[in-house]
Each structure stands twice: as structure tokens, then as C-alpha cells.
Amino acid sequence: MSLGTGRDIVYLVAAVCFILAMKGLSSPKRARAGNLLGAAGMIVAIAITFTTPGIHNLWAIGLGMVVGIAVGAPVARRVKMTAMPQLVAAFNGVGGAAAALVSIMHFSFSPVSLSTFATYQVFEVIFGVVVGSISFTGSIIAFSKLQEIMPGRPITYPAQQPVNAVVALGIVGCIVAVLVDPTKIVMLVVLVLALLFGVAFTLPVGGADAPVLIALLNSFTGLAVAATGFTLHSNVLIVAGTLVGASGMLLTRLMSQAMGRSIPNILFSAFGSVVTSSGATEKEGRSVKSGTPEDIGVLLAYSNRVAIVPGYGLAVAQAQHVARELAETLQKRGVDVFYAIHPVAGRMPGHMNVLLAEANVPYEELKEMDHANSEMSTVDVALVVGANDVVNPAAKNSPGSPIYGMPIIEVSLAKAVIFLKRSMRPGFAGIDNDLLYDDKTTMLFGDAKDSLTKLVSAVASA
């Protein structure tokens, strides 16, 4: 057996590892093992690549890997759980950039004349360049929105859709031109246009939709990597890239379904720009009831059943541990407590599960939305901690609202609702919440962690 065959077998093993890794990641029990299997496949595939004949510049490769590990590992280790979504965007972006660069370098530094490239070979290269570049700049915008370097609101300007369409058509035109006559200058133009398009099509996407956007860009990077696999004649690149590309498309759809919206709606509707048309105009002068921690503590302590509805405010305030403490204090008094988890509460699907698991909240106390809603009418107090859009009845009642159709946690079915919020400011989606003005709603203003801490002592002394 030649070394080349041996190498191909190792690549095959790596490809199987990736498939099993994704299979594992689809089930809570085997997810972690699945991820480790994927990492093992990656290490094996990378290691065997060094046996490829004609690899030079080992020092340069080594230097690059050392720098990459030295920067990437500590950042990934130390970043706070709340910053995970933007970190995924960032690591996706660098992957897209790497795929685009590999394609560009293959084209630009080819020892043979460009005219000897077959048309399909040029297409493979240009596909990798375009899709990788879009993924790169798109991820930067998604990162900046989540990191709040730029406003999370959709950014719109006049004639945005036509401008984007022109850029997209320009890209298509350049691709055709390159296929007919491969020149470096057109290649450069298409690169610039693709980088521009990545920015242009992500700007109007609201920060609350960024998770879906990241899933889509992740899928793009996968496809770009598959394209480089065609260029470099590497089956393992094609398999791994395509797996990510295909699963990413499905995942994007599943995520947008969980938010009750379609993908075109998320990408093109400039979420939030229609806010004023929703039925939330006549709220001047409506009064809001706010309570003291002591009052609310008593209310909680003497209820039979309490549902805690966590949202992004819980994540920001790092209040998951105090939330568990409050739940335990209530449970010691005999109150039945559960957590009602909206699938897209926070900034990413599953965000709340991860945070509460970190705080050692028993898994069986977390109830998924449908289950929680069916029990909500038996709940005495629904305690909404830093959530807003995911409990906003506008999603059910006002067809003009941008979030209309999104499934929500129906806290209004509970006998009383308590909102822990920093202010009356609307949530991430920028939509006012009528529930805040409801008679059975009591507000407790302040940082979620402070408010919960006060509630713990109020319950303890009640």
C-alpha cells in the first residue's frame, strides 16, 4: 500500500468522524463525545497532511499554527458565556476568510497560465472566493452587532434593496466574465464586490435575528470550504465542507422556524422598521405598576406555583446563580418552581439552557415552551427575568407587529406577572410590550442580579 493510499484512508476515517460528530451533536447525551470525536478526526487529518509530498515552508506553517493556537485557545477558553454567540460568528468569519484566501492564492499564484484552467476549475475558484468573502464580512457585521460595537437595530438606507440587488448582479456578471475569460483584474473586482455584499446584506438584519444569520453564514463557509476541496482535489475538504453547508441550511431553517419567521423575512424585511405601525401607538399616559422587592418577595413566598421565565437580561447580569438560589429558597418553603424556556430566549437558541445548566439548575426543572404554556394557567406567579420579546402578546394579538406569529411563553395566563427589567425600554427587537401595562403585571426595576438578590432575602424573611 502506497503512502498516498494510506493518506486517503486516514482522510476517509476523518470524514466518518465528522459525520458521527454531527450525529452525536444532535442528541444531548452524546453531544460532548461527538464534538471530541470531531476534534480527533480533525487532528488526524491535519497530521497526515504533513506527509503530502512537496510540502515546503514547514517553519511558516508551524509559525501560523502556533500563533493561531496561542490566540484562539485562550480567547475561546476565557470569554464569558454571554459572549459565545459573537465568538461563533468570529470563528466562522476567519474560516470564511481562510477559504477565500486559499482559492485566491490558488488562482493568482498558479504556475501555469490562467487560460489553461478549465471552465469548471475557474468556477470552483470563483465560488470559493465569493462565498468565503461574503461569509467573512457578513460574520464581522454579525459579530459587531452582537458585541454592540454597532447598533443591534437593523441599519437601513434609501434604496437598500435595489443597491443590494445591483451588487449581487454585479457579482453574477463578473463571475460570467471570469468564466469566459479568466483575468486577475475581474477576479479582483468580484472579490471586492463579494466583500461589499457580505456587509450590505447583513446590515438590515436585526441583532435579535443574528443567530439565524450566523447559522446561514456558517453554512456559506462550509460551501466555500467544499469549493476549495474541488480546487485542491481533496475529498475530505469536500465532504466536511458539504456536511456543514447542507446541515447549516437545515439548521438555519429550523432556527427561523423556532422564531416563527421565514428566512426571506429575516433577511429582507428590516425587522423593526415597521414598529410604529403595530397596535402600540396609544400608550401615552398608561400607568405602570411597580413594586418593592419586599412586596414581591411575599407574593412569591405565599404562592403554590412559580414559573421563572429567563431572557437575555439574565445572561447580561450573570444572574443565573442567583435565580437558582431564589428557586431553591422558594422550594424550601414548599413552592413548586419551574423554569419556562423559550427556544430563542437570549441571543441564541438554547442560550438559557446553557446558562441555567452552568448554575446547576436540575435539568428536569426546565420546561420547554409548549409544556410550560400548557401549565401556565396553574401558575400563581410568572417571574419574567430580563425577557421581553419572547413573552410579548403582540406576537399573538397584533398582526401588524414585526414579531407577529412568533410563538411566545404565555405568561399572561398566570394569575400574576412580575417583570424584572432594567427600564421600560423595549426589548432587543425594539417593540413595545403591552403586557407591561397590564393590571396583573408588577414591575421591579433594576439589574436582574440585584433584583433577584433582594428577592431572595425578601422571601427568606417573609
Next chain:
Amino acid sequence: MSSGILQFVTVFVLAAFVGYEVISKVPSILHTPLMSGTNAIHGIILLGAILTCGASHGPLQITLGIIVVILATLNVVGGFVVTDRMLEMFKAKPAARDAGKGSQPA
């Protein structure tokens, strides 16, 4: 030549079906870790980066080659570490479970 490309297209099409099928039953709580995990898997571009850097000549190409390897390594390392940290949170922690138990609803 054309049979070579056809072989790669075959692999591509089959992998697309596998990718779609293999995650079709993922529960919503695992959406984020799955996204992060697949993000790590496309870090396989590091393999392409190594081949590209390994075939470079001259300062410009080698500099770009190093940059590609750095970017791809970031993708691999960051992707797997972040995913592992997310999934670490899903571990069952039996010691912490007794705290709220044992009390009867009033």
C-alpha cells in the same frame, strides 16, 4: 479529466444528503452547540491552508500562506473549544440536585 470532476461531484452530492439527514432530528436546545460544532468542522480548511502555504514561493506568497494558516487554525481551535465549553454545561451534576428536592409542595 471530466471523470475526475464527476467523482468529486458524486462525493459532494452524497455528502449534502448525509449532512441534511444526520441533523434532521436535533432538539432546539442543541441548535447553538450544533452550529458551533459544525463551525469547528469547516475548520478542515486548515488542511487546504497547509497545502497552500506549503506550495508557496517568495515572501508575498509565504506571508499570505502564514496568514491563511493562522486564520484556519483559529477556526479549528476556537470552534472545538467553544463547543466543548457549551456542552460542558449540559453535564448531569447529581451532587447539585438534592438542594431543591425533598420538600413537598404546600
